[in-house]
Amino acid sequence: MDVLAAHAQRAPDALALIEGERRLTWRAFVDRRNRLASALRGLGVAKGAHVILYVPNCLEALLAAAATRAAGAIPVPMNHRLVGEEVAYILDHSDATAVFVGDQFLRVAEQVRPAAARVRRWILVGSERRPWAEHVDELLARGDPAPLPEDAAQGVGGSMIYTGGTTGRPKGALRQGLDASVVRAFMGAFGLAEPGHVHLVAGPLYHSAPGGFATYAHVFGGTVVVMRKFDPEDALRAIERHRCTSTFMAPTLVKRIVDLPASVRARYDVSSMRALVVAAAPCPMRVKEEALRYFGPVLYEFYGSTELGINTVLLPEEVLRKPGSCGRAAPGLELAILDDDGRPAPPGTPGELYVRRFPGMFDGYYKDPGATRDAQRGEWASVGDVAYVDAEGFVFICDRKRDMIISAGVNIYPAEIEDALHRHPDIDDVAVFGVPDDDWGERVHAAVQPRAGARLTADAVTAFARAHMADYKVPREVSFHAEFPRDAAGKLLKRVLRDPYWAGRASKI
Numbered sequence: 001m002d003v004l005a006a007h008a009q010r011a012p013d014a015l016a017l018i019e020g021e022r023r024l025t026w027r028a029f030v031d032r033r034n035r036l037a038s039a040l041r042g043l044g045v046a047k048g049a050h051v052i053l054y055v056p057n058c059l060e061a062l063l064a065a066a067a068t069r070a071a072g073a074i075p076v077p078m079n080h081r082l083v084g085e086e087v088a089y090i091l092d093h094s095d096a097t098a099v100f101v102g103d104q105f106l107r108v109a110e111q112v113r114p115a116a117a118r119v120r121r122w123i124l125v126g127s128e129r130r131p132w133a134e135h136v137d138e139l140l141a142r143g144d145p146a147p148l149p150e151d152a153a154q155g156v157g158g159s160m161i162y163t164g165g166t167t168g169r170p171k172g173a174l175r176q177g178l179d180a181s182v183v184r185a186f187m188g189a190f191g192l193a194e195p196g197h198v199h200l201v202a203g204p205l206y207h208s209a210p211g212g213f214a215t216y217a218h219v220f221g222g223t224v225v226v227m228r229k230f231d232p233e234d235a236l237r238a239i240e241r242h243r244c245t246s247t248f249m250a251p252t253l254v255k256r257i258v259d260l261p262a263s264v265r266a267r268y269d270v271s272s273m274r275a276l277v278v279a280a281a282p283c284p285m286r287v288k289e290e291a292l293r294y295f296g297p298v299l300y301e302f303y304g305s306t307e308l309g310i311n312t313v314l315l316p317e318e319v320l321r322k323p324g325s326c327g328r329a330a331p332g333l334e335l336a337i338l339d340d341d342g343r344p345a346p347p348g349t350p351g352e353l354y355v356r357r358f359p360g361m362f363d364g365y366y367k368d369p370g371a372t373r374d375a376q377r378g379e380w381a382s383v384g385d386v387a388y389v390d391a392e393g394f395v396f397i398c399d400r401k402r403d404m405i406i407s408a409g410v411n412i413y414p415a416e417i418e419d420a421l422h423r424h425p426d427i428d429d430v431a432v433f434g435v436p437d438d439d440w441g442e443r444v445h446a447a448v449q450p451r452a453g454a455r456l457t458a459d460a461v462t463a464f465a466r467a468h469m470a471d472y473k474v475p476r477e478v479s480f481h482a483e484f485p486r487d488a489a490g491k492l493l494k495r496v497l498r499d500p501y502w503a504g505r506a507s508k509i
Contacts, residue, residue: 002178003156004066004147005030007221009284011306015458017217018242019059019226026221029063035143042143043098043121043134046092047072050094050160050307052119053100054078054087057228057264060125060136061205061212064100069157070148073098076160076172077206078104081470086170088112090162091119093367094172134413152302156183156219160366161208163411171417172366173306179488182360183216184242189313189330190275190300192246196223198245198272200228200238203409205497206305213248216373225424232256236268243272250409251283252440257288265294273298282397285323292319302324303397305383307375309360311335312395325394333358336380337389345388350398353387354380403494405434407442412473414444420468421446426454429484431494432475435501446475447497449484 004026007016012027013063024032045051051068053075055061058262068075076094078087089106099119101109103126113132122133156178162170187193193290199201199217201224203210209414214224225242227234230253238244255278257265278288281303291299301314303326312335314327329335334356337345345351345493355361358377377382384404387397405412414432421430429449434442446465449455458478467473485496 003178003219003227004033005147007208007218011221012355014221015223017059017062017224017226019057019228022059024059024063029066031145032063032140033066033070034148035072035140036063037143037148038146039139039143040067040098041073042074043072043139045071045121046327049073050076050096051096052076052078052091052096052099053093054080054105055100055125056080056104057201058102058125058206059226060100061187062224062226064123064125064136065159065211065215066218072158074158074174074176076162077211078105078208079162079470080204081472082108083468083470084108084111085469086346086367089170090105090170092117093169094162095159097121098123100125101133101211102126106130113349135505143311156215159208161206161211163306163413167420171368171371172363173362174366178220179359181317182358183219184311185331186360186500187216187220189302189310190246190277192217192275193220195221197245197274198242199224200235200242200244201226202235202247202249202253207409209248209250213246213277221459230256232260233264235267236260237463239270240268245272246275246277247273248277248279250280251278252281252408254278254283254291255439256289258287258294270295275300277302281406284438288319292316292473295421299375302330303327303385303395307362307383309358309362309376314394318394322394325390325396327395328393329395335389335395337387338377338380340379341441347391348388350388352382353395353397354382355380356380380480383487390407403433405432405442406442406470407434407437407444408440412444415468417444417446417465417473417475419449420494421465423468424456424461424464426451426456428452429492431484431492431497433494433498435477435498437476443474443476445501446478447484448478449481 008030013025016026016029020261040234051073054065064076067183098121100123123136124133158176160174161171162172186194199222201210201214205211276295276298277300292439297316299316299319303308303312304310310330312327315332336350336354337346339351387395389395403414418430428451431447435445437443461478485493
């Protein structure tokens with residue numbers, strides 16, 4: 001069933017999308033989606049092909065994603081903060097045949113385009129024009145608005161989102177499709193499985209949760225309000241103006257709202273909000289308490305990942321009763337805490353958190369069967385988080401078996417940063433890990449072992465990093481070591497370097 005077309009038929013004049021003063025009704029949204037999907041097929045975008053979305057938060061970002069799925073292809077959001085060589089890698093690795101590009105990313109696109117041999121079509125979104133590219137307005141003008149053919153993607157469609165790379169390169173978490181029944185279960189857990197919601201997109205759509213919740217809201221015929229860039233007071237203004245009923249925010253965004261002066265917050269009526277969903281990083285209890293006081297009992301938290309979907313849910317009435325927990329298993333899901341031998345860990349005992357395979361999970365890492373196998377234990381899958389479960393079944397995430405850093409809700413993988421820093425001629429060895437940060441949860445720390453005789457400064461290390469990777473991956477602090485701790489086999493003991501920074505803390509994330 002074409003769920004978006006059904007909404008356009010049921011309520012053609014209801015609003016589907018809002019961005020600033022721009023509006024699209026359901027009739028207009030589905031008309032444009034059909035036109036763009038038809039034009040993409042005319043450009044040779046085949047069923048199952050990958051299409052990069054390198055665009056800012058805007059109406060066209062959601063339109064392009066919907067049209068790509070309608071054409072039977074797979075949308076692949078591109079992180080806005082990547083530098084040229086990172087963008088080039090994803091263009092090549094993804095085998096993308098078409099790329100939507102926003103004006104602010106044209107400079108990088110022009111830098112990497114000559115080497116992007118697999119990309120056959122570039123599609124501009126914005127005011128700029130280039131002779132080597134189509135423009136989305138041209139495609140909309142010539143596309144066919146007729147209903148989609150039967151073989152077009154129905155339901156929710158698929159996606160591929162690049163996570164950080166634990167082996168030095170990002171990995172494409174591919175989901176070929178997602179059934180609407182799974183979306184209903186996800187949204188039902190937050191009380192959002194009924195029509196009529198107005199959902200605020202506060203975070204960047206290239207992240208799995210903001211993009212996912214926006215798509216899910218459309219599955220249920222809701223209105224999606226898109227913020228091009230987050231500003232805490234603008235978010236409150238949008239909630240009041242559009243009577244938003246739901247939003248997803250990383251803890252950092254919620255913190256920015258509750259840290260506004262009380263006099264500023266008092267200007268806005270946020271009583272329409274029914275579900276403020278928080279995830280992507282641990283949320284400080286102070287922030288939760290302030291959010292509950294301001295928004296009321298509407299704060300939900302979940303644990304999940306791009307790969308495994310939504311796995312636990314903490315209800316508003318449990319937030320204060322279970323501090324530090326991310327909730328119980330989401331409806332219909334089975335979780336297991338296993339020790340290193342694969343045996344169930346007793347309640348209260350940490351182990352690796354596994355989720356039994358269900359239709360909301362990713363299919364695997366694109367072109368990386370080894371990484372896909374590593375994430376699985378039979379019918380169970382894991383992203384390497386360590387947790388324990390209490391006697392009531394509440395899950396507490398306490399560490400990571402792998403070294404991923406979460407800073408301001410963004411996943412950062414040390415192996416990528418280490419791989420780049422190892423190219424510095426004055427660095428003999430490097431270990432990157434997360435250290436506590438009261439604002440961001442964690443910040444990136446690089447422990448560096450310089451080459452003998454080298455005169456290396458922290459500024460030189462960060463400048464080198466900034467030239468080779470996105471700014472959020474650049475170490476915020478650098479320490480220098482004459483020797484690194486190693487075991488008898490010569491393996492670096494990163495935990496010995498990391499643990500002193502976390503001394504006295506119950507949670508090591």
